[in-house]
Amino acid sequence: MSKQPWTKEKMNKWIRERGRGTGKDYVPWTKISDFPSMGRATRIFGVKIPRIYHLQSDNQLRCFLIFEWCDAVVDIRESFPLLDVMEVVGDKDDLRFDKFSDKETGFPLVLTTSFLLTIRNAEGKETFVARSVKNASExxxxxxxxxxEIERRYWQTKGVDWKVITDKQIPKQFAKNVMWVRETLLDDGIDAKQKAEQAALLHNDLVRYPELKLNDVLNAFDHREGVSQGTGLYLFRYLIAKKLIRVxxxxxxxxxxxxxxVLR
Incomplete structure (x- = not known):
């Protein structure tokens, strides 16, 4: 339930402000301050596209991290509104749209899909993919x-691939690792050129000493370069995030x- 009653006036205001645009200009239909969340809501700054993303649960956060990691994904639009659903879905006599309305005002709610992704293939052609994220218990x-079912018919009519992702299908460790490395790509106050140069030195060490333990090489790097303890590990994460090494x-x-x- 919204903090304020859902009305036609409020919907028209949101239509002017939200659910439009692409890339850094996109504004999600639902922000984490608008509705209570089934899990821990998160605002996270994008690495691939520099804007704040509003994610309604841990599962949505994990999916976002995995989508952002994928090279083929060039745009991620969360909480995408199906504003034209009544016009798009022709076969709707058996659909209970009446169930999705404000309990106080009775005004119809705007349905959303968790993510609308823009995918670019090897030939440079872009297509859309829609994904709804749910707990299996839901x-x-x-x-x-x-x-x-409304979402399925909507995207089917649009010719967009749509699937449901549940918590049982999400590779949680993968998402955790992405979170662990991606923060090294955000603004951390370190000069970008210096970071890249130091990372290149560490990369040489990793290639040169494959039989040594990783932590020994990282500690030796910190000592040799005269940097603070943990810098080598930070740069190791950076190399993973930049996909210069693979694990x-x-x-x-x-x-x-x-x-x-460790390395693949």
Whole structure:
């Protein structure tokens, strides 16, 4: 339920302000301050596209991190509104749109899809992909099925690939690893050129000493370069984030292992 009653006037105001644009100019239909969340709501600054993303649950956050990591994904629009759903969906006689209205005013709510992604293939062609994120337990509720069926018909009519993602399908360790490395790409007060140069030096060490333990090489790097303790680990994360080295993102990184066993 919204903090304020949902009315036609409020909807028209939101239509002027939200749910439009692409890239850094997109404003999600739902912001975390508008509605209570089923989980921990998060505002996170994008690495690929520099804007604040509003994510309504831990599952949405994990999906966002995985989408952002994927090179083929060039735009992520969260809480995408289906403003033209009544015009687009032709076969709607058996759909219970009446269930989705403000309890106080009775005015119809605007339905949304968790994510609308823009995907670019190897040939440079762009297509859209829609994904709805739900807890598996929510699928037991008839109201959830009603909403998902509306979404399914909407995107099917639009010719857009649409699927539901549940918490049981999300690779949680992968998302955790993305979160662990991505912050090194954000503004941290370190000169970007200096960071890249130091990372290149560490990369040389990783290639040169594959039989040594990762933490030993990172500690030796800190001592040799005269930098604060932990800098080597930070740059290691940076190298992963820039995809200059590869690790198994589905496993936690064990710094006590040999480098050759960590890198892929």
């Amino acid at each position: 699928l037991k509720r008839s109201l959830t099925f009603e909403k998902l 198994d993102m589905n496993q936690s990184v064990q710094v006590t292992r040999k480098i050759r066993d």
